Structures are given as structure tokens and as C-alpha cells.
Amino acid sequence: MHAMMQPCRCWPLSFHYFFYFSLLGTILPYLGLYLSGLAFTPVQIGELLAIFMLTKVIAPNVWGVLADRSGQPIFWVRIATFTALVLSIGLIVFQTFWALFWVLLLFSFFWHASLPQFESYTFKQLGAAKHRYGQIRLWGSIGFIAAVVAFGSLFENFGIALLPWILSGLLLIVWGSTYLVQEQRVHAEPTPLNDRFLALVRRPEVLGLLLVSFLLQASHGVYYSFFTIQMTELGLNKTLIAWLWALGVIAEIAVFWWMASLFQRFKVRQLILLAIILTIIRWSLTGQLDHYLGWIVVAQLLHAASFGLFHAGAIYLIDQYFTGSHHGKGQALFAASSHGLGGAVGMLIAGYAWQAGGAPLSYGLMSGFALLALLIAWRWVK
Numbered sequence: 001m002h003a004m005m006q007p008c009r010c011w012p013l014s015f016h017y018f019f020y021f022s023l024l025g026t027i028l029p030y031l032g033l034y035l036s037g038l039a040f041t042p043v044q045i046g047e048l049l050a051i052f053m054l055t056k057v058i059a060p061n062v063w064g065v066l067a068d069r070s071g072q073p074i075f076w077v078r079i080a081t082f083t084a085l086v087l088s089i090g091l092i093v094f095q096t097f098w099a100l101f102w103v104l105l106l107f108s109f110f111w112h113a114s115l116p117q118f119e120s121y122t123f124k125q126l127g128a129a130k131h132r133y134g135q136i137r138l139w140g141s142i143g144f145i146a147a148v149v150a151f152g153s154l155f156e157n158f159g160i161a162l163l164p165w166i167l168s169g170l171l172l173i174v175w176g177s178t179y180l181v182q183e184q185r186v187h188a189e190p191t192p193l194n195d196r197f198l199a200l201v202r203r204p205e206v207l208g209l210l211l212v213s214f215l216l217q218a219s220h221g222v223y224y225s226f227f228t229i230q231m232t233e234l235g236l237n238k239t240l241i242a243w244l245w246a247l248g249v250i251a252e253i254a255v256f257w258w259m260a261s262l263f264q265r266f267k268v269r270q271l272i273l274l275a276i277i278l279t280i281i282r283w284s285l286t287g288q289l290d291h292y293l294g295w296i297v298v299a300q301l302l303h304a305a306s307f308g309l310f311h312a313g314a315i316y317l318i319d320q321y322f323t324g325s326h327h328g329k330g331q332a333l334f335a336a337s338s339h340g341l342g343g344a345v346g347m348l349i350a351g352y353a354w355q356a357g358g359a360p361l362s363y364g365l366m367s368g369f370a371l372l373a374l375l376i377a378w379r380w381v382k
Contacts (some may be wrong), residue, residue, distance in 0.1 A: 010125075010132070010136055012177070012180035012181045013122050013125065013136050013181065014136050014139035015139070015177050015180060016118065016174070016177040016178065016180070016181065017136065017137055017139045017140035017143065018139045018140060018142060018143035018146075019143055019170060019173045019174045019177055020114075020115065020118075020140060020143070020174050020177075021140035021141065021143040021144040021147075022143035022144065022146060022147040022170055023147070023167065023170040023171060023174060024140075024144060024147075025143065025144035025145065025146070025147030025148040025151075025245075025249075026147050026148070026151055026163065026166055026167060026170065027052075027167070028224050028245075029148050029152070029227070029228050029241070029242065029245045030151065030152075030155065030160065030163055030228065031049065031052075031163070032045050032049060032224075032225050032226060032228060032229055033155075033160055033228045033229060033232065034160050034161075034163045034164075035048055035049075035100075036229055037160050037161070038095055040097065041355065042226070042351050042352075042354045042355040043351045043352055043355050044097055044351070045225065045226075045351055046225055046347050046348050046349075046350055046351015046352065046354070047101075047348065047351060048097070048100060048101060048104055049224070049225050049347040049351075050343075050344040050345070050347040050348035050351070051101060051104055051105050051108070051344070052104045052105075052108045052347075053108070053339065053340060053343035053344040053347055054108075054340065054341070054344035055105060055108040055109040055112055055340070056108070056112040056335055056336055056339050056340025056341075056343065056344070057336045057337075057340040057341045057344070058109070058336070058340075059080075059108075059109045059110065059112045059113040060112060060113055060115075060116040060117075060331070060332035060333075060335045060336050060340070061329065061332045061333065061336055062113065063076050063080060063113040063114070063116070063117055063332065064116060064117065064120075064329040064331065064332030064333075065329060067117045067120070068325055068326075068327075068329055072183055073117040073118070073120055073121045073183075074117075074118075074121060074178060074181055074182075074183040075183060076113070076114075076117055077114045077117050077118050077121070077178050078175070078178045078179070080110045080111070080113040080114040080117075081110075081111075081114050081171070081174055081175040081178055082175050083110040084107055084108075084110040084111040084114075084171060085168065085171040085172055085174075085175050087103065087106050087107040087110065088107055088164070088167050088168045088171050089168060090102075090103035090106075090107065091103055091104075091107070091163075091164035091167060091168075092164040092165060092168065112335070112339075112340065115335065116331040116332045116334075116335045117331075117332075119315070119331050120327050120331045121181070122136065122137075123319055123327070124327075132260070133259070133315075134255075134256035134257060134258075134259030134260060134312060135256070135257060135259075135260075137256050138253045138256035138257055141249045141250075141252050141253045141256060141308075142253065144246075144249045145246040145249045145250060145253075147170075148242050148245045148246050148249070149242045149243060149246050151163075151166060151242070152238045152239050152241060152242025152243075152245075153238070153239050153242065154166075155238050156237060156238040156239050196326070197326050197329060200321060200322060200326060200330075201333065203321075204380050205317075205321075205380060205381060205382040206321050207380070208376055208377065208379070208380025208381050208382075209314060209317055209318070209321075209380075209381050210333070210334065210337045210338075211337075211373075211376055211380075212272070212276070212314075212373045212376050212377045212380075212381060213310075213314050213334065213337055213338035213342065214337045214338055214341055214342040214345075215342065215369045215370065215372055215373035215376070216275075216276060216279060216306070216310055216338070216342070216369070216370060216373045217338040217339055217342030217343050217346065218342040218343070218345045218346035218349075218366075218369050219279060219283060219306075219346060219366040219367070219369040219370045219373070220306070220307070220343070220346060220366070221343065221345070221346020221347040221348070221349060221350040221366065222346070222347075222350035222353065222354065222359075222362040222363055222365075222366050223283075223286070223366075224343070224346075224347065225347045225350045225351065225354075226350060226354050226359075226362065227245075227286075228241055228245075230290060230359055231244065231290075231296075234290065234291065244296065244297070244300050245300075247297065247300045247301065247303075248300040248301070248302075248303030248304075248307075249303065251300070251301045251302070251303050251304035251308065252303055252304050252307055252308035253308075254304060254308075255304045255305075255308035255309050255312060256308060256312060259312045262309075262312075263316065268313045268316055268317055269377075269381055269382060271309055271312075271313045272309075272310060272313040272314065272377055272381055273374065273377055273378065273381075274305065274309070275305040275306065275309040275310035275313065276310065276370055276373050276374045276377055277374060278302050278305035278306060278309075279302070279305060279306035279310070279370045279373075280367050280370045280371055280374065281302060282299045282302035282303070282305070282306050283299075283363045283364075283366045283367040283370060284363070284367055285298060285299040285302075286299045286359070286363050287359050287360050287362065287363025287364055287366075287367070288360060288363070290359055306370075314334065314338070315331075315334065317381075318330055318331060318334045319331075346366070346369070349365060350362050350365075350366075353365055
């Protein structure tokens with residue numbers, strides 16, 4: 001409690017977010033392209049990327065329980081990040097399907113364990129100033145942009161084979177950044193997955209939000225897996241593709257920057273419904289009008305809604321639903337159901353859909369996921 005009364009020392013939080021999402025800005029746009037360069041099929045690419053996301057279902061929940069019991073989230077963030085750093089060396093060493101399968105499985109288990117606990121730590125540090133979260137988190141978006149643009153140019157000139165080396169270098173910085181924040185031990189009652197927590201999860205508005213988050217993140221599966229490959233096949237160079245990725249995240253930054261005022265003027269439910277509607281429009285444009293650069297630019301600007309606005313609204317509600325000793329587990333459950341299970345299912349389906357029908361079929365399915373999310377959100381999200 002004493003820690004919450006102290007002024008937030010926010011720059012180390014922003015620094016960590018910057019480099020954490022710099023790594024993500026290297027993985028999401030370019031890992032699929034790297035795997036394609038190793039001559040894997042779309043189905044194999046989808047399977048490898050799906051296994052990378054699937055561990056997010058389990059890892060954050062394991063770490064959530066450990067962090068809540070010990071009251072030391074940063075301690076567990078450091079262990080997870082260091083182990084991921086060691087395992088990332090396997091991406092440099094191995095290039096066969098099954099070797100990469102196991103490397104990505106183990107690496108991603110530890111990598112995905114860290115962010116939910118760092119999010120929980122950030123909210124605890126902010127205390128009553130939770131509305132400032134967006135202005136801290138936007139540095140993650142800036143890091144994503146810096147990575148995708150800088151490395152896009154690098155890969156254009158020197159080849160995608162550099163990717164594993166860059167990932168390990170960034171992980172080293174991310175691990176080092178965890179020592180810039182000070183552990184604040186939180187004395188919480190020892191309540192792991194007990195009846196009180198399960199009762200919270202069973203509430204209709206909580207279940208509804210988790211299901212909507214799952215569907216909306218699943219709808220991003222083809223984008224995260226094949227957008228770079230899609231644009232490359234249309235003849236765009238890697239530098240222009242990098243700026244298309246960056247454009248989406250720049251739009252996302254605007255949402256995080258204005259998040260506080262948006263939440264003061266509108267109900268969170270309204271913002272979530274708007275985000276889902278714009279997501280449906282986004283996938284329709286990307287799947288059907290990808291030969292027109294102007295429409296792709298419009299679709300990328302809608303990343304502000306499909307990820308930025310929805311994520312901000314969803315994590316705001318999760319922070320309200322899960323409090324006290326359940327906070328870490330709640331953040332972990334949200335990450336597991338959306339980015340974990342949703343991301344894995346979306347990427348797996350995207351691989352098969354891409355091989356069967358290319359962009360039109362893949363993005364059509366993703367639009368269907370978002371439409372189902374809209375119907376559920378309209379009924380249950382409060």
C-alpha cells in the first residue's frame with residue numbers, strides 16, 4: 001500500500017515497454033517472412049507461428065499465480081526474460097521444422113510469461129493515476145515502429161537471415177531493462193485459483209469480454225502471419241512494407257495518447273463496439289482491395305481501432321474486474337484468452353486458409369470472427 005502512495009517513476013516503465021515491443025516489432029512483421037525464406041509452406045508457417053502464440057495460454061497463468069503468491073512480479077519477469085534470452089540462441093542454431101517447433105515452443109513459454117506481470121506492476125505503480133497507462137504504454141508502440149522501420153531497411157539490404165541475431169540482441173536489452181525498475185513487494189492474501197476468483201470469471205460480463213477478446217485477436221491471425229508475405233507477393237519492397245506496418249502502429253499511438261480523454265467522454269462499452277465494427281471494415285479492405293495501395297493505407301490506419309482502442313478498453317475493464325490478490329491472475333487470464341489462444345487459433349486457421357484460398361478467403365474468415373465478436377459484445381460486455 002505504501003508503494004502506491006509514492007509518485008510514479010515512469011521512465012523505466014516506458015523504457016521497458018519500448019524495447020519489449022521493439023522485439024515484437026521484429027517478430028510479427030518478419031518472422032513469417034524468415035520462415036518463408038527457409039522454404040516452409042503456408043501451413044507450416046501457420047503452425048510454427050501458432051505454437052509461438054499458444055504458449056501464451058499457459059505461461060502467463062503459471063507466472064500470475066507465482067507472482068501473486070510471492071508479491072514480487074518483477075522477480076518473475078526477470079527470470080522469464082533471461083530464460084527466453086538463452087533459448088533464443090536456438091533460433092540462430094536451428095533451421096529445420098521440428099527443431100524450430102521446439103525452440104519456439106520453449107522460447108515463447110518464457111517470453112509470454114513476462115508482459116502480463118509487468119502490466120500488473122505498472123498499474124500498481126500508477127495507483128489512482130491509471131489513466132496515465134496509455135501515455136506509458138505508447139512507448140511500446142514507438143519501439144514497435146522504430147524496429148519495424150529500421151529492420152525493414154536492414155533486411156532489404158542485408159537479407160532476412162539476420163533476424164535471429166537481432167532477436168537475441170534485443171532480448172538482452174529487454175532483460176537488462178528489468179533492473180531499472182524497483183521491486184515493490186505486495187503483501188497479498190494467498191488466494192490462487194479459488195472459488196472467489198472462479199466466481200469472478202463466471203460473471204457474464206467477464207466471460208463475454210474474454211470471449212470477445214479471443215475472437216478479435218483470432219481475427220488478427222492472418223494479418224500477423226501473412227501481411228508481409230502478402231505485400232511482398234504484390235511487389236512492394238520491404239521498406240514500404242515496413243512503413244505500412246509502422247502506419248498502423250502510429251495510429252495506435254494516437255489512441256493510447258488520447259485514451260484518458262476518450263474514457264472520460266465515452267463509455268468503455270461504446271468504444272469497444274466501435275473498435276469491433278472498424279475491425280470488420282479493416283479486414284474486408286485488406287482482403288478484397290489489396291491491389292490498391294490507398295485502401296491498404298486506410299486499412300492500416302484502422303489498426304488504431306482493431307488493436308489500440310479495443311486493447312485499451314479491454315484492459316481497462318480487466319483492471320476493474322480483477323482487483324487485489326486476483327489482479328495478476330486476471331491480467332494473465334486476459335492475455336491467455338486473447339493474444340494466447342486467440343492468436344494461436346487465428347494463425348493456425350490463417351495458414352490453412354491462405355494455402356486454400358489466399359487473401360480473400362483468409363481475411364473473409366477473419367471478418368467473420370470479428371462479426372461474431374460484435375454480436376457477443378453487444379449482448380454481454382458491460
